[in-house]
Amino acid sequence: MLKNKTALVTGSTSGIGLGIAKALARQGANVMLNGFGNVEAAQAEVAAFGTRVSYHGADMSQPEQIEAMMAAAASEFGRVDILVNNAGIQHVANIEEFPLERWNAIIAINLSSTFHTTRLALPAMKEANWGRIINVASVHGLVGSAGKAAYVAAKHGVVGLTKVTALETATSGVTCNAICPGWVLTPLVQQQVDAKAAAQGISNEQATRQLLGEKEPSMQFTTPEELGELAVFFCSPAGNNVRGVAWNMDGGWTAQ
Ligand code: NAD
Numbered sequence: 001m002l003k004n005k006t007a008l009v010t011g012s013t014s015g016i017g018l019g020i021a022k023a024l025a026r027q028g029a030n031v032m033l034n035g036f037g038n039v040e041a042a043q044a045e046v047a048a049f050g051t052r053v054s055y056h057g058a059d060m061s062q063p064e065q066i067e068a069m070m071a072a073a074a075s076e077f078g079r080v081d082i083l084v085n086n087a088g089i090q091h092v093a094n095i096e097e098f099p100l101e102r103w104n105a106i107i108a109i110n111l112s113s114t115f116h117t118t119r120l121a122l123p124a125m126k127e128a129n130w131g132r133i134i135n136v137a138s139v140h141g142l143v144g145s146a147g148k149a150a151y152v153a154a155k156h157g158v159v160g161l162t163k164v165t166a167l168e169t170a171t172s173g174v175t176c177n178a179i180c181p182g183w184v185l186t187p188l189v190q191q192q193v194d195a196k197a198a199a200q201g202i203s204n205e206q207a208t209r210q211l212l213g214e215k216e217p218s219m220q221f222t223t224p225e226e227l228g229e230l231a232v233f234f235c236s237p238a239g240n241n242v243r244g245v246a247w248n249m250d251g252g253w254t255a256q
Helices: 015-026 039-047 063-077 100-128 149-168 187-200 204-215 224-235
Strands: 006-009 030-034 053-056 082-085 131-136 174-181 246-249
Touching: 006 015, 006 063, 015 030, 015 039, 015 082, 015 131, 015 224, 030 039, 030 063, 039 053, 053 063, 063 100, 082 100, 100 131, 100 149, 100 174, 131 149, 131 224, 149 174, 174 224, 187 204, 224 246
Parallel strands: 006 030, 006 082, 030 053, 082 131, 131 174, 174 246
Antiparallel strands: none
């Protein structure tokens, strides 16, 4: 379905980004990866689907590096047809103790990078009259949790930016939507499970059950594969007029 299309997925060396990159490659898309994880392993996993895979190591907190990455994608593949804004970090602390440097980094990586990639990708998408912008927000783009001020502010910002992008492209073949996962067991969440286990002197399994039990009625993690298939749906013809949604895949978290 996505043969001859190119997807750029930020933060795709692990977790959700890698899951989405693989799902798009399975549909035939060429992929440019980005992120600071195990690049060779991620490239090999995506290349297994037989499409072209490349990598750019831009730091999503640095607008000039984002510009270089978008230019590299354009010169290597002609154009970015599918932009998946996924790179993200987390820091948990109450507002009074929140380190300024972490606040600035989370806003830059989780929110501002999406503005930069979007503004740089839109001209070619509009010219081609086809494009998909998929912003990986979070349930924290829809509801708050104590201790996550920067993350919740950034993700609510991503949901807002998604709506504006969808409105500014509404009469074109370009769509923009957000995905709002609940808990997904990736390195980002494993760190939170480990911190909980250490703080309370409980096992990893108990900490995992507690984490899910506090928020997620299904008591199940959403998987990167499931999120990848939602991204594929947004790229399909059935997604042509799906615009500006914040689609939760959260085991019932935000239904409560
Ligand atoms: P992850 O830690 O596995 O992946 C994050 C990716 O971002 C990695 O490839 C990492 O190298 C990259 N990254 C981090 N800082 C970067 C920077 N400055 N520049 C470029 N790349 C950078 O985590 P994940 O859980 O897969 O998270 C992916 C996205 O999904 C994030 O935006 C996160 O907020 C969101 N999300 C995750 C969950 C969850 O439960 N795991 C839930 C909702 C939303």
